[in-house]
Amino acid sequence: xxxxxxxxxxxxxxxxxxxxxxxxxxxxxxxxxxxxxxxxxxxxxxxxxxxxxxxxxxxxxxxxxxxxxxxxxxxxxxxxxxxxxxxxxxxxxxxxxxxxxxxxxxxxxxxxxxxxx
Amino acid sequence: xxxxxxxxxxxxxxxxxxxxxxxxxxxxxxxxxxxxxxxxxxxxxxxxxxxxxxxxxxxxxxxxxxxxxxxxxxxxxxxxxxxxxxxxxxxxxxxxxxxxxxxxxxxxxxxxxxxxx
DNA sequence: TCATATACCGAAAATTTTTTCGGTATTCTG
DNA sequence: CAGAATACCGAAAAAATTTTCGGTATATGA
Numbered sequence: 001x002x003x004x005x006x007x008x009x010x011x012x013x014x015x016x017x018x019x020x021x022x023x024x025x026x027x028x029x030x031x032x033x034x035x036x037x038x039x040x041x042x043x044x045x046x047x048x049x050x051x052x053x054x055x056x057x058x059x060x061x062x063x064x065x066x067x068x069x070x071x072x073x074x075x076x077x078x079x080x081x082x083x084x085x086x087x088x089x090x091x092x093x094x095x096x097x098x099x100x101x102x103x104x105x106x107x108x109x110x111x112x113x114x115x116x117x
Numbered sequence: 118x119x120x121x122x123x124x125x126x127x128x129x130x131x132x133x134x135x136x137x138x139x140x141x142x143x144x145x146x147x148x149x150x151x152x153x154x155x156x157x158x159x160x161x162x163x164x165x166x167x168x169x170x171x172x173x174x175x176x177x178x179x180x181x182x183x184x185x186x187x188x189x190x191x192x193x194x195x196x197x198x199x200x201x202x203x204x205x206x207x208x209x210x211x212x213x214x215x216x217x218x219x220x221x222x223x224x225x226x227x228x229x230x231x232x233x234x
Numbered sequence: 235t236c237a238t239a240t241a242c243c244g245a246a247a248a249t250t251t252t253t254t255c256g257g258t259a260t261t262c263t264g
Numbered sequence: 265c266a267g268a269a270t271a272c273c274g275a276a277a278a279a280a281t282t283t284t285c286g287g288t289a290t291a292t293g294a
Binding site: 017100105112 | 129145216
Binding site for chain 1: 292
């Protein structure tokens with residue numbers, strides 16, 4: 001059986017629901033990369049997020065697809081090709097991603113001073 | 118030595134920075150509980166978030182204090198009393214928490230149908 | 235021919251987070 | 265007096281996530 005997420009989406013409270021969709025290490029970054037709406041291949045996404053291993057991107061893309069935030073198209077070619085594209089539901093999360101990006105930018109210095117080196 | 122967070126705040130990108138401050142299981146909920154600005158005792162917070170164990174609240178409150186999002190006051194009384202209060206920096210995250218709360222409320226049905234039972 | 239690239243997957247290891255349990259000390263309640 | 269409540273902490277166990285590694289298959293380019 002394929003890899004399976006242990007903790008499913010959290011239906012207990014709306015805040016936890018939203019968090020559970022994006023809280024893993026790279027999901028918000030993946031959505032941010034896909035924000036333009038242009039489809040991206042896994043290898044492209046990996047180039048944009050070199051800190052993530054291809055394996056973890058694979059796993060998290062799969063979950064994003066499962067949750068309906070991202071859509072996958074497989075082209076029956078060789079070598080294999082597939083593309084991932086943000087869905088309307090995924091796009092509806094972008095304002096949240098945006099505000100986190102802005103907050104992080106605005107408050108970067110505080111944490112840089114506090115935690116760097 | 119006291120408990121120590123393994124993964125520190127992520128300074129690599131602003132989005133990850135913000136996420137790393139709130140992505141653990143209960144931090145966003147704790148901030149939401151403290152939103153009014155009124156100080157709360159740990160036992161009160163636990164009553165509001167019964168799904169979390171006192172231990173994990175303790176650990177995450179400690180990290181929130183360390184990151185400057187929450188302030189702690191200890192009263193030298195017996196039995197012990199302490200209070201946690203959201204800081205201005207923590208308050209500045211509330212619009213993000215709000216938008217996640219709203220998103221979760223607006224899209225609850227989709228996931229309820231998909232994942233419940 | 236050999237290495238590389240492609241997408242993906244399984245399995246195991248490593249890491250991190252969360253839970254569980256027990257213990258500190260004191261006060262109050264039954 | 266026994267038990268609960270209070271806040272917190274350490275240690276170990278459990279659970280979840282992420283990394284690492286190797287393997288599938290085929291095509292292209294050196």
